[in-house]
Amino acid sequence: MSANTITPLHPLLAERWSPRGFDVDHAIDDATVTGLLEAARWAPSANNSQPWRFLPTRRGEAAFDRLADALSDNNRLWAPTASLLLLLAAETEDERGRTRPWALYDTGQAAAALVLQAGHLGLHVHQMGGFDASAVSTTFALPETVHPVTVLAVGRHDPAATLPDHLAARETAPRTRLAMDTLILR
Numbered sequence: 010m011s012a013n014t015i016t017p018l019h020p021l022l023a024e025r026w027s028p029r030g031f032d033v034d035h036a037i038d039d040a041t042v043t044g045l046l047e048a049a050r051w052a053p054s055a056n057n058s059q060p061w062r063f064l065p066t067r068r069g070e071a072a073f074d075r076l077a078d079a080l081s082d083n084n085r086l087w088a089p090t091a092s093l094l095l096l097l098a099a100e101t102e103d104e105r106g107r108t109r110p111w112a113l114y115d116t117g118q119a120a121a122a123l124v125l126q127a128g129h130l131g132l133h134v135h136q137m138g139g140f141d142a143s144a145v146s147t148t149f150a151l152p153e154t155v156h157p158v159t160v161l162a163v164g165r166h167d168p169a170a171t172l173p174d175h176l177a178a179r180e181t182a183p184r185t186r187l188a189m190d191t192l193i194l195r
């Protein structure tokens with residue numbers, strides 16, 4: 010659903026939104042997954058440290074089910090219909106054990122790049138913080154310095170997807186933002 014912007018934006022920005030209704034008949038191929046990760050890989054980062062790490066899983070794979078199992082109850086109602094569940098993690102320390110203060114910021118930028126590339130490919134992304142990060146770390150035996158940040162549901166939006174009533178209502182609810190005035194520090 011397009012954003013009601015106060016000035017025209019690039020369609021990739023104005024038309025990005027986070028649906029819950031995904032096309033269960035859509036499958037994502039290797040080249041598309043590579044393209045999404047490539048967009049993320051070329052994001053800027055502090056000192057070019059590139060702290061983002063990716064764990065892509067496709068519907069039908071055992072790893073997809075394991076990642077879906079770690080989602081919050083509400084997210085598990087819809088996200089497993091996406092074609093791809095992608096864990097975004099951040100390596101928060103460098104090879105000498107020094108903290109990377111901007112690791113989460115950088116990982117968010119990688120996510121933003123991926124989201125725009127997905128839009129360019131006719132796909133939608135719904136990012137999720139609602140999942141059990143420690144369960145994911147254990148299930149996938151992540152290194153201690155790599156911390157799960159978000160899980161991204163990626164797929165083709167299906168406006169006719171069947172959703173529980175409370176989620177279906179949110180698909181068509183007006184999208185809102187804080188007024189610009191409230192965001193500008195004076």
Ligand SMILES: Cc1cc2nc3c(=O)[nH]c(=O)nc-3n(C[C@H](O)[C@H](O)[C@H](O)COP(=O)(O)O)c2cc1C
Pocket residue numbers: 025026027028084135136137138139140159184
């Ligand atoms: C870091 C992050 C965590 C989020 N976690 C969840 C989540 O667990 N479940 C969910 O349904 N949406 C989640 N969202 C989606 C936001 O609710 C959504 O982006 C926001 O309401 C704005 O809507 P829009 O993306 O359609 O513009 C998350 C988004 C971000 C960026």
